[in-house]
Amino acid sequence: MKYKRCLHCGAVNYYQDEVCRRCEGDIRLDKKRAISTSLAFLLSAIFFYIPANLFPILNTSKFAQTQGSTIIGGVIELWKEGDYPVAIIIFLASVLIPIIKFFVLFYLLYAVYKGSCESGKVKLYHIMEIMGPWSLIDVFVVMVLVGLIHFNSVSVIPGVGATSFALMVLFTILSAKALDPRLIGEECE
Amino acid sequence: MEDLKNLVICPRCGSLHKRIKLSSPKESARCWRCNKLLYRGYKGLEYQLLSFTFTALILFTLANLFPIVEIDIGGGVKSRMVLLEALLFLYKQGFLFISLFGLLVLEVFPLITILSLFLFSLFVVLGTHKEGAKKALIVAGRLSEWNMLDIFFISILVAMVKIYEYAYIDFGVAFWSMAFFVGIEIYLFRYIKLSQMWDLWEQKF
Known part of the structure; x- marks a missing residue:
């Protein structure tokens, strides 16, 4: 193995180089550092998953009566009202996908640790990378609703869960970014 | 070698x-x-980049000056949302992290990304400032990863689905400007791609 690709700009560099010749980005292939950084972010993400689901992400106040709604609570309510498809979509997007992402990240971390080479894992990594920020939809929807609905009679205020949810997604993105796709399969010939 | x-x-x-x-x-x-x-x-990629980024800058200004959506819940009770106002409102409610995060990924980073890409293409067209063009491209590359206006745009639609039963919804100028801005961003970073822009830099200087 004589060459490696810079992840920032795509330039080809010599394998032993530490700084990209073109964009001056960091191109070190450090397995140990990648694993420990990624694992630290992943554990933080899992930690924030708990308050994100326990606390309401949205507070609705109607005539001075405040009512909080958690993600699970919202799903159950939708289910009871008979909105099965919407309930299932929200359950999948907000509850299940974060958990799946945790498992996939653990799996990829293990793959990097073992140094196993399979192109399927690189594909999995790229799917993770693209999917990552889309979980923020929940947080942004809360932002839009809060920005729009503040009437005298009804108003929407974000809950503690929204902050935790945003932090959880942020840490999952950072965890995925800390993993180097070149360590999973690109460098395996 | x-x-x-x-x-x-x-x-x-x-x-x-x-x-x-x-x-x-x-x-x-x-x-x-x-x-x-x-x-x-590509042929004349720098001119394409220059015109697209310039248009994007105008669209970004429009998207921030005008309301994105206006809703009417009946009885003359109306509400409108301007992005910066919404972020300020969140901040006033005590949600420092979310408002700051939103400010960065929805306002600051998209603006700096497109602005530096505009400068890059301008430098390439003029054929001057080799180092300046490089710096601009580095900044654009690093920040484009933290650009989340596309996700926010879909979120607006999701939020509207949640309230369309209760309110009359009117999409403003900013909504359409944002839509085209996101479209240009996707074209620049997902279709043309940064590596192609770096190749351009290497060829021109």
Whole structure:
């Protein structure tokens, strides 16, 4: 193995180089550092998953009566009202996908640790990378609703869960970014 | 020793290729093993970038000056949302982290990304400021990863689905400006791609 690709700009560099010749980005292939950084972010993400689901992400106040709604609570309510498809979509997007992402990240971390080479894992990594920020939809929807609905009679205020949810997604993105796709399969010939 | 500029590594499977010169914009180079696109043969890419980023800057201004949506819940009770106002409101409610995060990924980063890409293409067209163009491209590359206006745009639609039963919804000028801004962003970073812009920089200077 004589060459490696810079992840920032795509330039080809010599394998032993530490700084990209073109964009001056960091191109070190450090397995140990990648694993420990990624694992630290992943554990933080899992930690924030708990308050994100326990606390309401949205507070609705109607005539001075405040009512909080958690993600699970919202799903159950939708289910009871008979909105099965919407309930299932929200359950999948907000509850299940974060958990799946945790498992996939653990799996990829293990793959990097073992140094196993399979192109399927690189594909999995790229799917993770693209999917990552889309979980923020929940947080942004809360932002839009809060920005729009503040009437005298009804108003929407974000809950503690929204902050935790945003932090959880942020840490999952950072965890995925800390993993180097070149360590999973690109460098395996 | 092979000149590094004449080599390409496939981003998907890591195969090493020798770069060949493409003569027409219709041609593209693909990986021999996994068929992943490596680069395209653009002509006058810098002019395309310049016009797109300039348009994007105008659209960004419009998207922030005007309300994105206006809702009417009946009885003359109306409400409208301007992005910066919404972020300020969140901040006043005590949600420092979310408002700051939103300010960065929805306002600051998208603006700086497009602005530096605009400067980059301007420098390339003028043929001056080799180092300045490089710095601009580095900034654009690093910040484009933290650009989340596209996700926010879909979120607006999701939020509207939640309230359309209770209110009359009117999409404002800013909504459409944002839609086209996001479209340009996707075209620049997902279709043209940064590596192609770096190749352009290497060819011109």
